[in-house]
Structures are given as C-alpha cells and as structure tokens.
Amino acid sequence: MREFLSGILPKLSFSSSSRELERYTREAREILLYSESLDSIPDDSLNSNFQNLRGRSDRTGMLLAMAITVQFCQRVLMLKPYDVQVMGALAMCDGRIVEMGTGEGKTLTAALALAWHGLNGHARAVTVNDYLAKRDAVRLMPLYEALGLSCGYVQDQMGPELRQQAYQSSIVYGTPSQFVFDYLRDNQAYQFNSILQMEHDFILIDEADSILIDEARTPLVLSGEGILDASLWAELKDFVSTLSYQEVAEDRRTQLERAVLDGYQIGADLGVDSKHQDAYLADQAMDKVEKFFIQRGLIENSAEFWLPTKSYLWRAVMATVKARLLFHRDRDYIVRDEKIIIIDQETGRLSLGKRWGEGVHQAIECKEQVEIRAETVELGRIALANYMSLYKIVCGMTGTVASVAAEIADLYGLKYLPIPPHRPLIRTEWPDLVFMTKEAKLAKMVEDATRIHATRQPILVGTSSVEDSEALSARFTAAGLVHNVLNAKQDENEASVIAQAGRLNAITIATSMAGRGTDILLGGNPDYLQEGETLEQMQVEREQVLAVGGLYVLGSERLNDRRLDKQLTGRSGRQGDPGSSRFYVSLEDPLLANFGGDTLKAMFTKMGLGEDDYVEHRMVNKAILNAQRKKQSMYYDSRKTGLRQDSVINMPRNVIYGLRRNILSVGDEDAKDLMLGLIDPAVDRLLTVYLDDFASFEELWDVAGLKTKLRQWGMSVDWFDQLFNGSMTPAMNADKLREDLKQWVRFDLNARMRQVLTIDSGACRTQYLVAIDTLWREFLNSSEAIRSGIHLRAYANEKPELSFKNEVFKAFQDLRAEIPVAALDFAYAAIRQAELELDAETAAI
Numbered sequence: 001m002r003e004f005l006s007g008i009l010p011k012l013s014f015s016s017s018s019r020e021l022e023r024y025t026r027e028a029r030e031i032l033l034y035s036e037s038l039d040s041i042p043d044d045s046l047n048s049n050f051q052n053l054r055g056r057s058d059r060t061g062m063l064l065a066m067a068i069t070v071q072f073c074q075r076v077l078m079l080k081p082y083d084v085q086v087m088g089a090l091a092m093c094d095g096r097i098v099e100m101g102t103g104e105g106k107t108l109t110a111a112l113a114l115a116w117h118g119l120n121g122h123a124r125a126v127t128v129n130d131y132l133a134k135r136d137a138v139r140l141m142p143l144y145e146a147l148g149l150s151c152g153y154v155q156d157q158m159g160p161e162l163r164q165q166a167y168q169s170s171i172v173y174g175t176p177s178q179f180v181f182d183y184l185r186d187n188q189a190y191q192f193n194s195i196l197q198m199e200h201d202f203i204l205i206d207e208a209d210s211i212l213i214d215e216a217r218t219p220l221v222l223s224g225e226g227i228l229d230a231s232l233w234a235e236l237k238d239f240v241s242t243l244s245y246q247e248v249a250e251d252r253r254t255q256l257e258r259a260v261l262d263g264y265q266i267g268a269d270l271g272v273d274s275k276h277q278d279a280y281l282a283d284q285a286m287d288k289v290e291k292f293f294i295q296r297g298l299i300e301n302s303a304e305f306w307l308p309t310k311s312y313l314w315r316a317v318m319a320t321v322k323a324r325l326l327f328h329r330d331r332d333y334i335v336r337d338e339k340i341i342i343i344d345q346e347t348g349r350l351s352l353g354k355r356w357g358e359g360v361h362q363a364i365e366c367k368e369q370v371e372i373r374a375e376t377v378e379l380g381r382i383a384l385a386n387y388m389s390l391y392k393i394v395c396g397m398t399g400t401v402a403s404v405a406a407e408i409a410d411l412y413g414l415k416y417l418p419i420p421p422h423r424p425l426i427r428t429e430w431p432d433l434v435f436m437t438k439e440a441k442l443a444k445m446v447e448d449a450t451r452i453h454a455t456r457q458p459i460l461v462g463t464s465s466v467e468d469s470e471a472l473s474a475r476f477t478a479a480g481l482v483h484n485v486l487n488a489k490q491d492e493n494e495a496s497v498i499a500q501a502g503r504l505n506a507i508t509i510a511t512s513m514a515g516r517g518t519d520i521l522l523g524g525n526p527d528y529l530q531e532g533e534t535l536e537q538m539q540v541e542r543e544q545v546l547a548v549g550g551l552y553v554l555g556s557e558r559l560n561d562r563r564l565d566k567q568l569t570g571r572s573g574r575q576g577d578p579g580s581s582r583f584y585v586s587l588e589d590p591l592l593a594n595f596g597g598d599t600l601k602a603m604f605t606k607m608g609l610g611e612d613d614y615v616e617h618r619m620v621n622k623a624i625l626n627a628q629r630k631k632q633s634m635y636y637d638s639r640k641t642g643l644r645q646d647s648v649i650n651m652p653r654n655v656i657y658g659l660r661r662n663i664l665s666v667g668d669e670d671a672k673d674l675m676l677g678l679i680d681p682a683v684d685r686l687l688t689v690y691l692d693d694f695a696s697f698e699e700l701w702d703v704a705g706l707k708t709k710l711r712q713w714g715m716s717v718d719w720f721d722q723l724f725n726g727s728m729t730p731a732m733n734a735d736k737l738r739e740d741l742k743q744w745v746r747f748d749l750n751a752r753m754r755q756v757l758t759i760d761s762g763a764c765r766t767q768y769l770v771a772i773d774t775l776w777r778e779f780l781n782s783s784e785a786i787r788s789g790i791h792l793r794a795y796a797n798e799k800p801e802l803s804f805k806n807e808v809f810k811a812f813q814d815l816r817a818e819i820p821v822a823a824l825d826f827a828y829a830a831i832r833q834a835e836l837e838l839d840a841e842t843a844a845i
Helices: 002-036 043-051 059-077 083-093 106-119 130-146 160-167 176-186 208-214 230-240 255-259 283-295 308-325 360-367 384-388 402-412 438-453 466-478 492-499 535-548 562-569 590-594 597-606 618-665 668-676 679-694 703-712 717-728 734-759 763-796 800-844
Strands: 096-099 123-126 151-153 171-174 202-206 220-224 245-247 270-273 278-281 333-336 339-343 377-382 393-398 415-418 433-435 459-462 484-486 507-510 551-555 579-586
Touching: 002 059, 002 083, 002 415, 043 059, 059 083, 059 106, 059 130, 083 096, 083 106, 083 393, 096 402, 106 123, 106 130, 106 171, 106 202, 106 393, 123 176, 130 151, 130 171, 151 160, 160 171, 176 220, 176 377, 176 384, 202 208, 208 384, 208 393, 208 402, 230 308, 230 360, 270 308, 278 283, 278 308, 308 360, 339 360, 377 384, 377 618, 377 763, 384 402, 384 618, 402 415, 402 562, 402 618, 433 438, 438 459, 438 466, 438 551, 438 579, 466 484, 466 507, 484 492, 492 507, 551 562, 562 579, 590 618, 597 618, 618 763, 618 800, 668 734, 668 763, 668 800, 679 703, 679 734, 679 800, 703 717, 717 734, 734 763, 734 800, 763 800
Parallel strands: 096 393, 096 415, 123 171, 123 202, 151 171, 202 393, 245 270, 433 579, 459 507, 459 551, 484 507, 551 579
Antiparallel strands: 220 377, 270 278, 333 339
C-alpha cells in the first residue's frame, strides 16, 4: 500500500499544480486584457477606482486591483508585467511559495501581490539583507504612491522614530531579523503607542528557501542590556569592596522575593547566603548604592534607580557583590590565557565557552583584571516558523524550492507552485568533472577558464568560502586572468560588480550568488551604465556576448544542497539567453570527504586513475546527489527538533505576550483595577508557599516567612498575629484567615497606592509589566537550561522530548502562579520609594 501511495501522490500533486496553473493562466490573461482597456483613463480616476476596492476580499475585486496595478507599472515604472509574473502574483495572493527562475522578474511580481494586500491591510516583504530591502522599497515606491499606498523599509541602524514611521506604511520591506526582533521588542514595550507591529496580515518572503530553510536552523534570540563599560565595572568593584558583610541563615524565599527585599535586618551592608549562592543588601546599603549612581550621573534621583530602564544597574551591583563574596578563583573558575573559564561544579571539568549571565561573568573579569567582554541578556526568542504563523497569509518566491518543498510544507504548512519561464531555458549544463585531489581540480579550472576566456565569453566562478575564493583568485592572477573577487557581505558596490559580470571578457569570482538582488544581463546591466557609455553600445555588446555563448558558470565544488548549486547556475541562461555551466568536484571537498568519498576513491584507484585524472560519469553524479541528500537530512532533523522545542515555548509565549498586550491597552484606572484584582491569587499563592495551603500540620508551616513577606510589603506583623490567632482559636478556620488577609491587603494597597499614582498615574501598569518581564526572563533562562541538558534523559530511559515538554509546562505553571505575587512585590517597592520621598519632603519643611 505504501509503495502504491508513493507512486500516485506525485501524480496527484502534479495534477493539482496543473489545475492551479490553468486557472492562474486564465486569470492572468483576463487581468492583462482588462489592463489594456484602461490605457485612456487618467491617473486620478484610476487611483480612485483602486481605492474604491478597499475592504473587498472577493476574487473579482482582487483581479480588478491587479489590472489597475499592471497599468500603473507601465505608466510609472515603464515596465509591462509578463503573464507569468501576474500568475506568480496571483499564486502568492493565495498563500503559495512560487518557483520562478532567476531573471524572471520576481521583484515586480512581488509588487503586484503586495499592492493588493497593502490596500486591505498591512503587507510586509522579507528580503535577505538590508540593501535589498531598501533598494526594492525605493525602486517600487513611485508605483505604490501612484496607487495611493505608502511604502517604507526598516534597517539595522534605524531608531524607534524611523521604525514607527516605516511600520505605519501600507507596505514595509525588511529582513527576517528586523521583523522578528521588532516583534520581540514590541513585547518588551511599556507604552502601547510604542508597539510597531500592530497587525500581522500578509507577509511575502523573497528567496523563500534561503530564509525559511537556511536561516531557520536556530531560533532568533533578542538580547539586551549589555550596557555597562569597563570603567564602571571597575568603579563598582571598588565601591562594593567598601561594603561590610556577614553570613546569614538560610532563607527559603524565592529569588524574586529576595531581589525586592525591603527591611531585612542584618548587622552589615550585605548579607551572604553561601549555601544558595546568593546575597542581599540591607537598607543602609541601598542608600549607598543610590548615592553612588547619582554621583556618577547615571541617575538623577533615587526614584530613577528603580525604573525598568535602569534595571541593568541593579543587576550590575548584585553581580559585583556575588563576584566578590560568592565566586572564588580555582574553585568556581580559573584564569587561563587572560580569560575566565568556569569550573563545572558537578564534574569538576572546565566548561569551555560558557559564561555566567546577569553580569556575573563581567564582574569576575573585572575582579581578575582581564578583558571585559560585552554582556548579553536574553529578553525573548522565537523560531522563524512560529513568527510566520502569526500572519493570516504567508507566501513567498524563489528560483529553487522544489527540492525542499516537502520540508517547507512540513515546517510551515505552505504549498509550492512552479511557474513556467517566460521563455524556454536553453542553458547547457555539462556533466560534473570529479577529481581525486583538490589540487588537480583547481588546475583544471584555471585551464578551462583560460580556454573559455580566449573566446571573450564572460565567466562566473562560484566558490563556497572566502578561503577558496582567494586561493582560486591567486591562481587566476598567476595565469594572467584579470578578474573581480566578491567574498564579503553584499553592498551596493558589489551589486554594481555583479551587474557587469555579463560583459565581454568579464571574470567574476563570488562566494555566494543567493540574494545578490541584481541581474547579470549579457552585455551589462543598463541600471549601471559606465561613464560615457550609451544604451546602444550596451546593446551591441549584448549581441556579441550572445554570439560567443552567453555566460559560462564554473562551480568550484558541489555545495551541501543542490538548491545552492542551482542558485549559481541560474545566473546563466536567464530569459531564454544561451549559457553554460559545469561543476568541478574533488574527493577532498567537504561534502564528499564526509559522505561517500572513500568509496569513490577506492573505485577510482581500481580504475587506475591518477591524481591528475578526472571522471565524468552519471554514476558519480548520482553519488554526489546522494551525499547532498544525506547532508540535508541532517539539517532537516536539526531544524525540526529546534522548531519542536520552540513550539513548546510558543504556548507560554503567546499567553505572556497576550497578557502584556491586554495590560498595555487599558487605561490608568483600569490598570489599577487589574492590580487590585491580583490580590486574591497573590494571597492564595502565599498561603500555598508558606502554609502549604493548610494541607499539612501546623508545625510544618513557615509562618515566620509569611510574616517577613508582609513586613517587606510594609504591613504590620502585629496585625497579622491578631488575624492569625483569631483564625486558629478555638479551632482552625482557614477560610476566615484567607478572606481576612485578602481584605487587609486590598485595603492597604488601595490606600497606599494613591501616593504613587499621584506621582505616576501609570505606575500600576508599569509594575505589573516589570513583574511579568522579570519572571519571563527567568523562565527563558530555565527553559534554556532544561533544553541544553535534556538529551541526557535518554540515558535514564526517558523520552527527551516528552521530558522537555513536562518540565517547561511545570516551569510555566510556576511562572503564572508567581505573577500576582511578583506584581505586588514591585508595586509595594514603588510605594515604599514614594513614601520615603514624601518623608524626606516633610522633613525638609
């Protein structure tokens, strides 16, 4: 049965694609025909007709809108879309990944789809780099503006104001990292009007296979708050060394409770809990810390120290305290080659490459007077697939997707559709030449390049690394072959070099041809005319290049994926032009060295081949293809595992981000009500933590811990004793204590919060969000720790994937239970600060 299905499913898929292509072909012809009938209509009228389609979602409306867009392409851009371009746009409007060969005009195809969705929502276009995002947005902006749409783009160096302006546009261009990091930053915002991505309607991905497959192996992680420079770390070290300390008894409270501790009575500035590797600051130490930062101009007053934007200062202080008192050289770490290396406390071995978080590693580097490396703090993470799932419609386009279509369907739920070329492909693809050694391969490449160059035919050489491109360049130079080398990141200068790679006599060596964003046109690209050159001269040169056979592509090795090879060869034979390609492979290349190279070498040896000989055979080509499939299978498993693990985090992430968005969207008075609404679950949580929710014997309760918590909130312990004793006699009345405690906290918080709200009307919202963010970062750190060691569960006959889900779910349950308590912790910390300021003002009168 399985064999039967495997034979019939490709036929069914092909039949489905054929039906879709027939429909898109028919619709494209209707669009182009209707567009021609609009020639005599003035721009204003045409624009009004386009805007009148706003709000429509029917097929007819889309076809009319696309016909108007095609007409404006001719008027504004002087480009008439081909029928295959319109077909590609229609397919993408339906959420397809379309395969269109290099040079088929994908940029204009994307514009047709973006214009329709930009009319009815927010459309975003994903490119592989910042240069292409800016280039496409600027190039197509006149078209969008003629349609009455706005267009923007986001870049790496843009500030919040420019980003806000860009996201207000109907159509926005950017890279995957820009969009994802802006989304993660949105969920760190403390003001609703600072959110950039309000909606997720439509997203179109250029070079879809590269972005969805090659760049999606690991989740995108937003890091931040690595702000302090080396000089301040040094000043902090000197300051902390002046503080007195003493060892304190074991404290059973959570880390968060200790972090916002107020009123802990010790006889020194610092309390040290060596057992739990923790330390506390007494009240007098708090005052000293605030004065320290005020004197250095990092804050203006004590209140500013407790703002969310200044939380990194508190972390730096605590990191320096811990570095001084809790982490010891040759026990917790060693110093080797001017670097701090952690000693694993479980195994006693060195943990090479690992670093402590929360600023501890930087503080120890300062302590040991070695180079202080930048600190990073994880603020959020998300896999690209889970980010894409936020959008109502996801689509894309690329020249090479067929080989990974099944993986894209599995990971993203997206179907692909091959669009036929505008003109038939006539490129000649010569069989691979396979050599025993890399040296022989390179020598043959130089020999063939010299022979081809003698005909004046342009040559494009693809390499896999900077090292290989430089080695080949040296050989070309020695052979007298003048050439250009591109092995750095794409920029505008490189784009101009690529644009001229189709000229007579041109030789270009490039490490990567994916995402260059510039067509190699035979005879040269008109967009990059050289000084004193005319279009007529370029056309003459084009005819000369056609006569010698078009662009010749030489591949220096087969890469890990056949798609990457096709991206290189696709530069030749665009739009029906002639062209040729050949790959040169050695058994020493990384691909074959790891997959099947030894078997081929043994076979070559038996055939009597020497090191300078080569093989050109279909069986060898099949072996290379099998090696590429094995390599991609490994990558696929890695990507799928990463996505599964991120998907476990996705549910908690959606819950937390949804909660934050709700809090941000309410007014100040409603935010206060939300804070008061946390009292009941907070009290229930405290009774569970300290009194075991009355389920165990009274002797096991931590009444002292509960009283310390209430003292931390500034509440009367004597009053609590009255409530507690009144509920315990003559018999325990747990419900009475619970309700009395809730009423007391509600009355106290409501009364004392007024002073804070007078100073900052949004204080309730801010403190609630700070609590969520603090716990969320702890959750991410915990989840990462679980993930990094989860594979070891297999040795205990556990299923790692199931264990990961269970432990993350438990950690998230704890997070949700802690949120009400944490929010009240931060709220009472703000109240305490406001009361201190009021006392100071009263004393000064």
